[in-house]
Amino acid sequence: MKKIIITVVVILIFAIIAIYCKFILGLASQMANPKVSTLEKEMSWEKEHKLWGDYDDYEKEDYIVKGLNDYDLHVTLVKNPIPSDKYVIISHGFKSNRYGAVKYVDSYIDLGFNCIIYDMRDHGENAKATVSLGQFESEDLYKLIEDTYNRYGNIKLGLHGESMGAATSLMLLAKKPKVDFVVADCGFDNLYDLIHTSYSVAKVGFVLPSVNTAMKLRYGYDMKKTSPKDALVGNEVPVCFIHGEADTFILPENSQVNKAATEGYSELHLVPNAAHAQSREVLGKAEYRGIIGDFLNNIDFK
Template identity: 55%
Template sequence: MFKKIAIAIATLALVAYCVVSYNLAKSIVMPKTLTLDEERKWIEEHNLLGNFDTYEKKDYKINAYKGYTINAQIVKSKDNSNNKYVIISHGFRSNRNGSIKYIDTYQKLGYNVIIYDVRGHGLNEKTAVSLGNIESEDLYMIIQDTYKRFGENIHLGLHGESMGSSISLSVLSKKPKLDFVVADCGFSNLYNLIYGAYKENNIGFLIYGVSAATKLGYHIDMKKTSPIDALSQNNIPICFIHGENDTFIKPKHSELMFENNKSMDELHIVPKAEHASSISVLGTDKYSEIISEFFKSIQKS
């Protein structure tokens, strides 16, 4: 009798473990995302809209990895003769409107700004996401599309926030033609990030089930989303920015990538800033100054 009870309890525990693991995996790779209107409202409520509505814009679509369609928008520089471009990749569950807060920064520096909905987000078709690995394939094709649309001799860089930082750094393994990357509050490896969060909440044992569920259910290996691995032979200058009080993705992630990157780089830890809030804490002018000084350093090197 006791043996049967023990087997029943063990079976229930295993079923519960599998169910919880699957649901956690689903929340990672099939997240409930914000609409463009919801993200726009958040930007407005936090006074991050800036001069966005005054800029000339154009929506367009890009044929990305394996035929997946990406919705994009170019925010044109007021200097129409300018040949400087930056592609901004937004964070998890957000969309291209989440990148609005950075547009004034690059407009001040004379850049045309390309914002887009990352795979599975915004106006794009719903699909599983890897938070960097598969999306870097899309970004590589967005980079190629940018050169085709605007000229092979343009000055082109990337800017990424959180998941967008992961995407912007992961694409470097493909050796794209780029002039710089700004990586704001990014993580070094998705598996390690998730495991660390679970461990802090005393549920570290769930990582094995969640990892298995993402692989078996969605064909996504969290360990392969590893921006730090893309830096081993990188030669593109990188500016790392991270909030000192970021508890979601801790500053140690940017510090570790800064230490392992092989190219010219800088690391800025912003006092009092939480996750993805460095620009809010610093203000657009000081944030622009960090990037402007970084560009000057690149020119000197």
């Protein structure tokens, strides 16, 4: 009888361990291999929310850029109707794609920019890949910047990012890229801290160290190192932070922390009644464009 009890206990222990490991791997997979939106769904959402604007009327060019480890990134250049040497690369949010960046195109076109929108790794038309929410993506973005200068020559170049795209744009600044400004809309300050807050609300904060271990072993990155606030130390590129005051997913305090971390010129605009990634929708094209335009004037960007 004693041997039977011991055997049952051992089986139960191994079963609990197996269930826990499956649970942890499932949580890690939700971030590293998420179910992403299609181009069609993003287009439909943008149009339903009246954010598609005049996108269909602009001249466009599609091409592919080699990112980190020659990973193919699907890219669209949206040409300004008036020839211009000003360009902005717009990075979309988690589970979205380049059509999720269309909401910002009209504002930049009005300001005289050509817009480059693209599918971040594992999103849109790109092949399946590990999502790191900033680490690998910033390496891709660096390659895209290099390609942009090679294609278009002596230009002025800025970055705009939403959520994961904002974190990616800020992470890139640690590499001292040749960019004139960054607009970071609702970005987080540290991925590990962001997930800890989310898990704590769900009463499962205790599993985060295990999830991060799974990330390191299975997907090759440490969430603690996906840290825009650390990347901003010593940064002198001007940054305009925009964040919805009603954002409960990535709290506005994240942008406040990031603003405090950067050493160059920066602004922070908190948008009343805007939830996560809704500042453009709440403000409307003209007012959102006004924030960016005033920022560019303040940094004497011509």
